[in-house]
Amino acid sequence: MVAHVLRLRLALLAGSLNARPGVLVRRLAAFGILAVAVAAVCVALVRLDRVPDADAATLVVVGGSLIVGGFLLVPLFTGADDPLDPRRFVVTGVEPRIVAWSVVAASPFGLPGLVTIAVAVAMSVAWIGHGASPALAVLAAVLFVATNVLAARCAMAVSALALRERRSPQLTGLMVTAAAIVVIPVAVFAFSLEWSGGLPSQLAEAAQVLGATPLGAAVAIPLRTGGDLVVSVLVALVTVLALAGAWRLLVQIMMSATEREVPVRERRGLGWFAVMPGTPGGAIAARSIVYWSGDPRHLANIVVVPIASVLIVLPLLVVGVPLSTVALIPPPILALFLGWLVHNDLAYDSTGIWLHISAGVRGVADRVGRLVPVLLLGVPLLALAITLSIWVHGRWAVLPALVGVCVSLFATGLGLSSVASVAAPYAVSRPGEGPFEQPQRTGGSVAQAAVLFGAIILSVPALWSGWLALGGDEGAAWTSFWTGIGVGVTVMGVGIAVGGAVFERRTSRLMEFAETH
Known part of the structure; x- marks a missing residue:
């Protein structure tokens, strides 16, 4: 043969x-x-x-x-x-x-x-x-x-x-985004090299990595x-x-596999539903992406979170903290808030929850599908933010540490949010209302704080190793990298599993919440 x-x-x-x-x-x-x-x-x-x-x-x-x-x-x-x-x-x-x-x-x-x-x-x-x-x-x-x-x-x-x-406009956009995640950091790194008679030290560090x-x-x-x-x-x-x-x-x-006989041109009208897998989780992911791209309540969060992550560190520059140090702070803040963003996602989708429960969708499929939009948004944003921060900071040797910290904060936030959104949902503005209109409610602060501070606490090992790497310990940078990825992926997986189990146990309460809020 x-x-x-x-x-x-x-x-x-x-x-x-x-x-x-x-x-x-x-x-x-x-x-x-x-x-x-x-x-x-x-x-x-x-x-x-x-x-x-x-x-x-x-x-x-x-x-x-x-x-x-x-x-x-x-x-x-x-x-x-x-x-x-x-x-x-x-x-x-x-x-x-x-x-x-x-x-x-x-x-x-x-x-x-x-x-x-x-x-x-x-x-x-x-x-x-x-x-x-x-x-x-x-x-x-x-x-x-x-x-x-x-x-x-x-x-x-x-x-x-x-x-x-x-092939579709949606898939083309995903592939372009994936290419940008790779090309932009490489381009920024190339432009940051300082050639002075020999190979730049950053290039040697990159080769070592x-x-x-x-x-x-x-x-x-x-x-x-x-x-x-x-x-x-x-x-x-x-x-x-x-x-x-x-x-x-x-x-x-x-x-x-059986070859598909349906012509491509008959599938293009399905948009994201043609791109995502033909599974319950894929259908929920496609519908969630459509909602995120057209709902002003989600669009407001997409705009506010990156801006807030930069504005938070401006006082540090005012009091004299060096720019090279301040540049490393926005990406972890952005990662933290992106993971926290979906801690109440179920409340924004009060109509869709009926479809999921009545169709007998597994809880894990619901949890995974609802995380897809924030993953598609968060990964490119974090890739760009991390690259620009390291560029301003000037030491590419701390890149693994910053990646580990951001992955840990982002993934642990998603894992905790997967549990909080079904265990303790709270009322939000209804579809069609302004994104900054908030109804009267008696709860919600506990879930917000639990996800926010829980992600920080779980990311302490990566944060500590990252701090040591910032002080010059290059070995600690890789410790932060692997620790952050390990803790983040583990917490996100456990959070999805636990959140799915809670979703299946609280279907009646969730439907009651969707009807009354």
């Missing part, structure tokens, strides 16, 4: 030259430009033996990370047809497992794969030129190629399976020693295994 797929791959590669003269000229010109570019990159890598070791390591790790990121992201946005789509092999009756590994084995012999192999060989020469072990150089090259091939395979499978048939992530672990292996070498090897191996497992699962789904 591997040999058969390989022959098909080579035939497709040769067949791309069998075209009309005009098309053939354009393809040959494109191939020529690509060949020149790849040759220039390879020559530059080989000539890194004239560059100091530290600078060469920085350039290789950053460049290799960008290549891996490109293989992972570009297929999602281009929507190009995959000549080795596993669904093409369904008629052969071959098991998905065999198809999966046969396609992977043949993938390096396509144009992107050949480019990756050429760059990997040039990197190996550069590593050995700087005294790296040949064995480590070969291991790194193999893992680098495997990571790129599997990343591209998984990305193309996701695009073919979930995205291409759901990337070498411990799935993006740059493989290319960093020959350049590290001791504990750092072990970390890079483990991260690179785990990345390849995780991508291989994801690819195997995606092939199984692609070869067993």
Whole structure:
């Protein structure tokens, strides 16, 4: 099977030259430009033996990370047809497992794969030129190629399976937002570099960080020693295994899923309902997004929360606190209030709650669906706020700490809000009323305070490690990062589960609340 797929791959590669003269000229010109570019990159890598070791390591790790990121992201946005789509092999009756590994084995012999192999060989020469072990150089090259091939395979499978048939303005907007989350921080970081005769120190810090992530672990292996070498090897191996497992699962789904016969043009009128999964949670998420985008009560919160997070710190500047310190405060405040924003979301949706209860929707589906709008809003806002704050602060080494703190505050707030909104809802302005009109009520302050201060208390470990990182402890920055993510994800998961259970137990009270408020 591997040999058969390989022959098909080579035939497709040769067949791309069998075209009309005009098309053939354009393809040959494109191939020529690509060949020149790849040759220039390879020559530059080989000539890194004239560059100091530290600078060469920085350039290789950053460049290799960008290549891996490109293989992972570009297929999602281009929507190009995959000549080795596993669904093409369904008629052969071959098991998905065999198809999966046969396609992977043949993938390096396509144009992107050949480019990756050429760059990997040039990197190996550069590593050995700087005294790296040949064995480590070969291991790194193999893992680098495997990571790129599997990343591209998984990305193309996701695009073919979930995205291409759901193209819509809403999905396009989501993909543009996702691209901005990646591109904007990279662009801000690039513009913040200060070139003065050598590589900027921020770039070296970025390389150090990337070498411990799935993006740059493989290319960093020959350049590290001791504990750092072990970390890079483990991260690179785990990345390849995780991508291989994801690819195997995606092939199984692609070869067993039933093809949709409904034309795309008949689905576009569904808007967000066509984008979200066809599950109760997906339907609730789509309806919640529509409400959030058109309800003045939600729109007022969207406008007020970011502005308030900046205005709160202005007195600190007035009393003389340095701007570099004040710049780090708005993102955590923004994360805290974004997580707190949905602590009473059920009260804003008094009509929809009837639909959910009468339809027998599970509590977890209700809780998850209602969190989707604030996640779609909060993640891009926090990505932009964190990037700008670090830019103003000037030390990119504290970026992991700030990310950990913000994730902890945001996710714990969402988890606690998932419980508070069904356990202690309180009256709000009705649909059609002004966003700042508030009815008379006897309760609500307890739920507000519990979510707000609960998120702060649960985030104390990340906040403390972040404070140590601000004082110069770079190890504490990563402690804050992993602690914040761990605590935040755990609390959010537990909050959704508990909130779902409370939702199912209090259906009669919730319907009574919706009717009377």
